[in-house]
Amino acid sequence: MLRTVEKKILSCLKTAYRGWFVDIGPVVGPADKIWTISLNEESPKTPIVLLHGLGSGVALWCLNLDTLASQRPVYAIDILGFGRSSRPVFSTEAQKAEEQLIRSIEEWRREMQLENFVLLGHSMGGFLAASYAMQYPERVKHLILADPWGFPEKPADAAAKANLPFWVKAIAFAVQPLNPLWAVRVAGPFGQWLIEKTRPDIVKKFSPLLKDDIAIISQYIHQCNVQTPSGESAFHAMMFGFGWAKNPIVKRMHKLSNDIPITLLYGSKSWVDNSAGEMIKQYRSSSYVNVQVITGAGHHVYADKSEIFNKYVLEACALSDSIPRLTSSHLRSYAKFTSDDEINDLSNEAVETPRSEEQNFGNYDQSPDLGAVFPIPSAC
Template sequence: MTFILPYIVHRCASLNYFAIFCFWSYLLSLYSTKYYTLRSTERMFNITITKILCTIIPIYYIFKKMVEAWSKSGWWTKYSEIRLIDLENRILSVLTSIFKTWYVHVGPIVGEDDKIWTVLLNKDSQNTPLVLLHGFAAGLGFWCKNFDDLAKDRPVYAIDLLGFGRSSRPHFAKKCEDSEQQMVDSIEAWRKQLNLEKFILLGHSFGGYLATSYAINHPDRVKHLILADPWGFSEIPPHLNLSLRLRVLSVILYPFTYFNPLAAVRATGPLGPWLVKKMRGDISLKYDDVLSDSGIILEYIYQCNSQYPSGETAFHSFISKFAYAKNPMIRRFDKIKSEIPITVMFGQYSWISKESAITLRSQRPNSYVNIEVIPNAGHHLYSDRPKLFNKIVNETCKISDLGLDVDNTYAKEIPNNLLNDTFRWKFDKYIEEETKEMDEEEQEAVIKGVKVNQNTVTVK
């Protein structure tokens, strides 16, 4: 039983089935307690564990339902729609450009009448619009350091993804494939309402994942795809070389994978803002130069995520092994239309793996795939180095306007700082295999050729 229990837990489709399993195990344990006078230490251990689980599971379900109800009413949490509106207004007040915010009603995509909160800048420009999709647990206010620069030459739209920020909070499908399609459908319905024929689509992190999925589903609408530190592209490594400390920690934290990522923020109720400050206090430092009160952005994060976790629950269905995607984009690169130009941007010190970008470029040798690495930036590269981020995005948009992204002619070399420690050994291995039977001059020629045109590099 000791060895079977973890396997059964792993194979259970949901906690509902696990609860049923615990219930019947509890009955069996009572039976064994009543009729067996001589029990081994292992049997006693199993009975004790089973009884504990049978106590925890009902309490968990009751508490979960209570928190969900409290999240909707705002009773237990400190969520306030009025406060969220005020915080967003204060964040957007740093803009010098004229902008408009409003709800775009997209109809019954997931709920009965879904609506997407939208901001628009420079609406009169005739250049190709730029559409921004934020990452997980964020909102359109996160782009406040980018709006003015990006909107100088073109219309810029940013939205709160369905299920996030101030947009509607419907119940998404439980399967990740279905909920992903629902999110993509909501973006397409939003586009139709605004009559946008074609646009440049930029997504950060989880927004990059959805932007790619949208480009696969609606290729004729995307003029250029810009991915900023995109999440969910790499496969789960077959063998993770974790330290003993991390392996023990992963076992301890495994039960928490059944919870939404930010469940603790809502479960702690009035302590939620303090928890956000402890968890993501670093983000406030990124906005110190534009916001007079650094606590505004942290409270904005709290107000965005202390509501009913609609989009968060959908995102939870996407993830596997804590941080990876169940259906990573690297498996779907072949479905991206070859005519769609792609720019991938990374923060130099981001935790996001950069290997998938190399694979993407190698699989699209005749398509425009440009890779940029922003130095001294992390995952939130748009706020870490906003001026450089804006410069790269604007240059990419101008290249798109001029039609210079139809092939790889104007794509830059792969930056040297892209080849970090996690990838460099594979790159070196590739060079070693290609040059092992060559003399020194031929080896130098190959290495030089790879550096000049690294579209040819395929790392397996």
């Protein structure tokens, strides 16, 4: 069912895509496989690799794939433990679980034979992207972090600032041992309904592409998360009260090479603390660190304001292609608002490749025929 729903969403793309399982061997389980889709592989430009957030999968990049693929190769993966990828048993220790996820990404890169690439991660994917760049700096040409989770340290007075009623705190304490998306699975066949009723905002984000069939997004999210919560358990091991990481990125930014340019894209209405972006900018004063807060966007910044998001991503990619070593001197001032003409011009650049149904659903999907987003808080 997940395979069918994913195909239906991706059939709305204008660009031909290919989907297949990449065998990465015994990284966590005995034979792990990562579900991968690619677009415009024949382009000679530096590819961009997309890492999704908690409870998500490759199909939720549907508002970005066409525009990004208009200028370079694009690869999107279901992170190990999520979506259609293998769901092995991860370590319950935070550092070990993180290392397992990072190793799976590196083994995927080796199998794909990608020398270097632009790495874009959203939320949890941003956390993993930053960690990967620390360990494999020679592979990352530009690090793009979209509303990344797990960067700042948890404030000592976080609970007091939240000012929550006692009964809310009691429930939060009671469900602490459970995985974040447990409610979707407990709801059983009503999981999709639960997502639609509690988080209608997520579903509506995709209406520009999916028109009247936006309910398929909640179906996709449900199918992604109704299965064995393997990657979700890894996230649970790494988190410190959902909103923070046990090993926050800001505490180890010194491990990230100063030569790696960073672009941070935050939503102005997001629950994620964007102060970490300015901290990173100050800490890496001689490095290229471009922090942009997109007006009107929430945590799902890639979908809320997809045109502006795509514009910033393509600018970052083009800059890294044209300048071998970016520094703080290459930062330029951006207009606070992007004009409608700029957005329309960018959107029209997406390649419109006529495709047959066989291209979308046959030859481009080399998988066997197999028979985030948490509805209460925002997903990572």
